[in-house]
Amino acid sequence: MKSKDEANKVTRPAILVEDIYFNWPNGSQVLRSCSLEVPKGQFWMLLGNNGSGKSTLLRLLARILSPRSGTIHFQGQVGFVFQNPDHQLVMPTVGADVAFGLVAERLSQVQIRNRVEDSLSAVNLLELQRRPIYALSGGQKQRVAIAGAIARNCDILLLDEPTALLDPDSQLDLVTQVQSLVKNRGITALWVTHRLSELDYSDGAFLLDKGQVVAQGRPELLKQRLIKDSS
Ligand SMILES: Nc1ncnc2c1ncn2[C@@H]1O[C@H](COP(=O)(O)OP(=O)(O)O)[C@@H](O)[C@H]1O
Ligand SMILES: [Mg+2]
Incomplete structure (x- = not known):
């Protein structure tokens, strides 16, 4: 039988924001x-x-800012993807950029290579591993940023x-990419x-x-409400 703590862990949300105030x-x-x-x-x-x-x-969730009051809890490791990937990618090539995120972890060369290859496959970029970052499209750059988070074993992505x-x-490509990471990797x-x-x-949305x-709930309900509000 699972202990009460374990049972709680299973049902606890991945992201929990409670009563945040910020000025x-x-x-x-x-x-x-x-x-x-x-x-x-x-x-x-x-x-x-x-x-x-x-x-x-999102900056509060990233702990770049602190709330005046309220609490934020995560179940898992968090990774961020920002609007402009040029602010996020720092190394000259795709593979080097993903590997750069792993420097703080004590990994062998083989472990680093495996993590880089696994995370680039997850976003369908394995064949571009040696491509210079400047030669990527905006959508491909966003996928490199996501691969960086996956390589660091992030299980929560904030975008x-x-x-x-x-x-x-590329917009459609990126949203379906994230949808499949959620379905196939439990992100x-x-x-x-x-x-x-x-x-x-999406599975749901907040307004x-x-x-x-x-407002919050199933996407189709929220969409109806937003369309009604704007008409
Ligand atoms: N650094 C800042 N200093 C003061 N006000 C800011 C700063 N950044 C954003 N704001 C204000 O905070 C409000 C919310 O901004 P923001 O969170 O960027 O909204 P959104 O992402 O929904 O467009 C806006 O009124 C914006 O002008
Ligand atoms: Mg904004």
């Missing part, structure tokens, strides 16, 4: 009583108008408008977007308005 130093309040939870192994999206606080919330700079084909993902079309690939989650 900028100038006093303007961005997040107020903001709460959400993302179940383990699911793909959830965070929507909201410009300025509603989505990026601030802040990762498709904002992509053309429609949990929280994906910030303002594109309603991307909702179809943020003036720093508060005002």
Whole structure:
């Protein structure tokens, strides 16, 4: 029989945000009583108008900022993917960039090679391992950033408008890529977007308005509500 602690662990959400408040130093309040939870192994999206606080919330989750009050809990290792991959990729080639993320871990050359190859296969980039970063498309760069997180054994991915700079084909490619990582690798993902079309690939979504989650649930229900609101 499982102990109570073990049973709790199984059912605990991968991401749990409880009653977060955040003000900028100038006093303007961005997040107020903001709460959400993302179940383990699911793909959830965070929507909201410009300025509603989505990026601030992600920076709080990344611990780049600290909330005035409230708590944030993760079940697992967290990795981030930002809007502009050029701010995230630092090495000259695809393989070197993914390996660079592993320097802090004491791994043998063989272990590093295995992790790099495994994570690049997960995002269908294995054949581009030696390609210079500058010769990649925006979508391929985002996939390298994701591979970096997977190589570090991240099981939770936080992505802040990762498709904002992509053309429609690469946009579709990236969202289906993350969807398959969630399905096939048990990854949990929280994906910030303002594109309603991307909702179809999610298990559920949160709508943020003036720093508060005002609606959440199945993508089709949220979509109906958003379409109704805008008409
Ligand atoms: N460094 C900052 N200092 C002060 N205000 C900021 C800063 N960054 C963002 N803001 C403000 O916080 C609010 C939320 O911004 P943000 O989280 O970027 O929204 P979103 O990502 O939903 O567009 C906006 O009103 C924005 O102007
Ligand atoms: Mg933003």
